[in-house]
Every structure is written in structure tokens, then in C-alpha cells.
Amino acid sequence: MTQPVTDKKALAAAHVVSDLFSPLLAPSYAMILALWFTLLRYLPLGVKLMALGGVAFITAVVPALTIFILYRMGRVSDMSISDRSQRTVPYCVSIVCYIGAGIFLSSMQAPPWLDAFFYGAAAVSVISLLITRWWKISAHAGGMGGLAAVCYWLGLHSLVAMPMVWLTIAVALAGVMAWARLYLRHHTPLQVLAGAVLSFVTEYLALTFL
Numbered sequence: 001m002t003q004p005v006t007d008k009k010a011l012a013a014a015h016v017v018s019d020l021f022s023p024l025l026a027p028s029y030a031m032i033l034a035l036w037f038t039l040l041r042y043l044p045l046g047v048k049l050m051a052l053g054g055v056a057f058i059t060a061v062v063p064a065l066t067i068f069i070l071y072r073m074g075r076v077s078d079m080s081i082s083d084r085s086q087r088t089v090p091y092c093v094s095i096v097c098y099i100g101a102g103i104f105l106s107s108m109q110a111p112p113w114l115d116a117f118f119y120g121a122a123a124v125s126v127i128s129l130l131i132t133r134w135w136k137i138s139a140h141a142g143g144m145g146g147l148a149a150v151c152y153w154l155g156l157h158s159l160v161a162m163p164m165v166w167l168t169i170a171v172a173l174a175g176v177m178a179w180a181r182l183y184l185r186h187h188t189p190l191q192v193l194a195g196a197v198l199s200f201v202t203e204y205l206a207l208t209f210l
Contacts, residue, residue: 010183011183011184013180014179014180014181014183014184015180015184017176017177017179017180018080018140018177018180018181018184021140021143021144021173021176021177022140022143023094023139023140023142023143024059024060024063024064025060025143026143026144026146026147027055027056027059027060027098027101027117027118027121028052028055028056028059028060029147030117030146030147030150031051031052031055031056032052033150033151033154033160033166034114034117034150034154035048035051035052036048037160037161037162037166038154038159038160038161039159040111040114047108050108051105051108051110054101054104054105054108055101055104055105055118058097058100058101058104059094059097059098059101059118059121062093062097063090063093063094063097066089066090066093067079067081067090070086070089070090075089076090080186082186084132084133084135084136087129087132088129088132088133091125091128091129091132092129094122094125095122095125095126095129098118098119098121098122098125099118099119099122101118102115102116102118102119102122105118112210113153113154113159113207115210116206116207116210117146117150117203117206117207119206119210120146120149120202120203120205120206120207120210121146121203123202123206124142124146124198124199124202124203127198127202128142128195128198131194131198135191136187136191137191137194137195137198138181138186138187138191138192138194138195138196139195140177140180140181140186140195141174141177141178141181141187141191141192141193141195141196141199142195142196142198142199143177143199144170144173144174144177144196144199145174145195145196145197145198145199145200145203146199146200146202146203147170147173147174148167148170148171148173148174148196148200149199149200149201149202149203149204149207150170150203150207151163151166151167151169151170152167152170152200152204153203153204153207153208154166155167174196177192178192178193178196
């Protein structure tokens, strides 16, 4: 049976949300928030662009290129890596990239909380990798959960302008992402909730103690 037009639109919207706010892009969004809406906004534009470009390359371009190569080699069935058994190598690459991003920012003398975000992301990836061997926890929901943790932590410590606005946006995006992953039938409600909660708690702890 042909899907109604409304269903096709919803399906397209779910794909757009999944791609636009994928785990590969969440770190770059966090960097934009940190560089333009905290005290770091007073840094020279060139320094901010260098930091953002470096992080985007390390945490988005490198993992995406890895997934593309694995796809071309037939090691993964699709670019979203829907089969959890195929996620080991991409997760390992992400872990290395997050640690690399933290080291890169440290070399630029970034504030410790910004480094800690990426070490927290590496910790989330390690835990998710272990869980994924038995259960398909949602990495997409995790990306938005981590972003919400950053907004909450920065607001709690009065480090970001308009904290409630950013936290509201982050929570709303997490909700939209949850809808998208459920609508596409890539996850169960529990898998989506677990991904978001794991990332939020881990990132909050990393920001607090690292």
C-alpha cells in the first residue's frame, strides 16, 4: 500500500532531523555555543574559527569519512550503521577522535571545561560501545543528551548567556530527535531514553569533575 503524502513528509522530516543533528555534528554545535555565547566570544574571530574548524574536522569529517570507506568496502550496510553489530570500528574511531579533539583544544589553551566535554564524549562512546554489543542504545539521542548536559552545566555555573533559552532548545531538540528515531523505527522508546540519559549524566559528571 502506498504511504499517504503526510506520512512521506513525516518520513522525510525524520531523516532530516537525524542527519542535521547527528552524533557527528553535536560536538560542533556545542563548540558554537561555547565560542559565541560564553566568555570565549571575546576571543579573536580567527582563533574561534580555527578551534571550530579543527574540532569539526576531527569529530565530524574523520568519522564520516571512516563510515563512508567502511560502506564502500561493504563493512557496514548503510551510512547510519543501522546494524549494531557493525558499529565497533566506528565507535572506536569516535573515541579516538573525541580524545584527539580534547588534546587539540588543550593545545590551544582552552578552558578545562571545554576539554572535559570531549573527554566525556569519549567516555560515553566507550560505554555505548560496550552496551551496543548486546543492545542497540541510541547514539543519536545520546548526541542531543550530551548537548543538553553542556547547556545545563554552563547555565548552572553562569558561564553562558541566556541559559534557559539554550537549555530549552537543547531539550526540545532531544525530544524531536527521539521522535525521529522512533518514527524511523530504528530504536525502541527505552533505547532512545537510555541513550539520552547516559550521555547527559556522563557529560555532566565529566564537566563537573574533570
